[in-house]
Amino acid sequence: MVQSAKPVPPTWCPGCGDFGVLAAVKRAAAELKIPTHELVLVGGIGCSGSIHNFLEINGIHALHGRLLAQAVGVKLANPSLTVVAAGGDGDGYAIGMGHFMHAFKKNASILYLVMNNETYGLTKGQASPTSQIGFEGNVEPPFHSILTALSIPAPNFIARTFSGDPKGMTAILAEALRFNREGRGFAFIEDLSPCVTYNDTYKLWREKVLDVSKLPGYDPTDRKTMFRLCLETTEQGRIPIGVMHRPKEPGHDGLEVKLVGDRPGPVRTDIGLAANLPAYEKLLSGLS
């Protein structure tokens, strides 16, 4: 057995919601029997983005907000890898917003896991794009990632979980990873992950979360219904959680290179001169 990098002890505050995510990632990976060497986690900048340091895993510690672009690059280069991008709400919805929107369109089969604590924890508690009005002088209405995600007509898996409900979270995470590994497209999960130091919302969120699957008419294959349910729930002062979109048809994955078994992806092709010489000669003979 070759010795690779060992996980380091988490640097998070005791009680941080991110511990719930860490545990759920470990459990879901074990449940799906994903070998460590085939799992890649691209972390953003912020407390949550360091999650890859605490796991036995391939990892990139990306630039602030750019984790999705790097994760898509990994996946397109080697479609046989299971790729997770993980970061916070500031990373994804502020500096990374452009890449966030386009990730739904790109529809690469990766999982994007946002740990939303409604604050910038690592820089000591400033308002973030999801902060409520009044938090640290915030005057802007909070950004709603789920409604935004539902507004982009692409066959993505969309869900919201709560760190206070580790069992529900693990189940949804495992479903998202299965969705990715079947090559069905992009999966987005926003986990409500309280910051115990700067925005301790455990109690508040426990009271406010509402499992949309319990609502009458719940149908995650119908975008219109889900948009209405999420909007209504939010307007009633509740926080909708659960699977928000699950595409009807598998294989809407026309935007991506085909999965293993079909084409191997750029990484697995022989780039040696000998293997390609006749094709190269043909390519160059086109010049005149």
Added chain:
Amino acid sequence: MTTAEAQVRPIPSEAGPGETRPPMELADLSVMIGGQGGDGTLTVSDLLGRYFRKRGLYVYTSRNVLSRIRGGHADASVRSSRDPIAAVKAQVDVLVAFDNEAVEMGKAELAPHGFVLYDSTTFHVDLPSSVGFPFATLVGGPLGQPIFKNTAAYGALSVLLGFDPTMTRAVIEERFRRRGGEALEKNLKALEIGRKAALDAPGVANRYSVADGDAHDLILTTGNQAVALGFVVGGGRFFAGYPITPATEIMEYLQRYLPAFDGVVRQAEDELAAINMVIGASYAGTRVMTSTSGPGLSLMTEGIGHAGAAEVPVVVADCQRVGPSTGQPTRHEQSDLSHLANLGHGEFPRFILAPATPEDAFSITVDALNLAERWRVPVILLLDQALCQNTTTSHRFDLGSVRVDRGKRLSPEATARLQQFKVYEFTEDGVSAVAPPGTPGVWSEVTGNEHDEWGHVSVNPSNRVRQMKKRMEKMVKARDELPHARFFGPPEAKIGFIGFGNTAGPILESMRLLEAKGVAARFLEARTLYPVPVHEIDPFLKDVDVAYVVEHNYTGQFARLLRETMPWHHAKLRSILKYDGYTFRAPQILAEVKEAA
């Protein structure tokens, strides 16, 4: 068509009326075609280029377009010569004008023996050596559309320049065959309309002649196409980019070439995403590249810094245009060098390589891919608008010299034999072995934070110093593997030129002009610009009395780098600079050389 419809001006000639005037032979010919964007000036330029290639001549074409789809003045120039050329000729022999602006702009550059051929449909030219035909009207009737006026102009031009009619027609067939029957048929008709008009007008036919050359087994290509082909042949299999002039064609060529090799090309939402996508794909184990120009380079700076810190190999092609900011998108400059040499906050190694010709761009792109992976550093391909987009005759690209060196990449078998796998292991040459994710039994963490050998974030001061030295010393240790400078001219010459990229062509031509005056000069064509190849440039500077550093920017960016790294040569270095958006013409360089006065 009767001659009465042609606006014929008296053509000065030594021959009297009724006499046959011998054609003037042009061994080095320059034709400029100007009009409104959409007039088809680039097509005429393309047709001429094809004809000259068939005659075994060297060809150089350039274009001057505005950053808009239609309208606005656009011109193209085609130069053909029996000798190798890689620059725009100082004077125009024949000007083809579709509007008056083309005449106003072009007449200053017209040679004393020059001639203007224009479309007289909407304007009139009052110059002694000129002839106008209403091309738009002439083709508009029989063909239903005036757009074929450019092909008619090519036809008239072929008569003026004494082209072989069969070959003139073959060029049209070659150019329009792919477009299908009707397009070909109409263009052939337009050709004949133009030819007949010129043949019927007095004093036009065979006014000039173009001698054949013997340069036959050459190709006509651009730097952008060469870079795209070099990327494929060098094993590049993942490209992400964002459309930007003058780099876009690299992405477009790769969209065409790469899928057949299981490669992936993706257009990203911006340059931030493009550079980060290639970083991800490179970490995954693929050979990658992105291409951009000034404004995109500014955005990519963040990502290139990340690649530098994380030691993830990337190749970035910078097709320089006029800056700063949006600058002049379609115009030529070499003003990104200072930025690239100091690129990013903090300090990290990078190699900046600059090819001068398409042939060299092909081989340096292969080098860049090898060097990036061998040394695990960002490699910049420093190109410029003229190299990227002007077409040049070039030797066929040589597959025999291509080599794919994946550096210290570990096979699964070699990985399995390891005791431990440290992604940032300290080694003699500063390069750590890598096993891409998916290699059984191992995993790795890469990060833009300072890190220890395992890839764990570290603030340990002695580790920081060792990791910095590990990375930075690559710029010294890689020295002999970086592309070497090329030397031209007699070694004993005391006048030196130093340049890179597109300036090589005009410099070589000005050396020929100097030689004709009995003045010997040498030229060092730098192909690695950073780290500055002191071991090549210092001996060169020792041997010459004066060295002119020729570059397209305001501050003399390469000269400044040379002064910084070789202050003892300060007094010998002089700058010849141009930053008006146009490339150097040889006489412009010559005018700055005091020793030639």
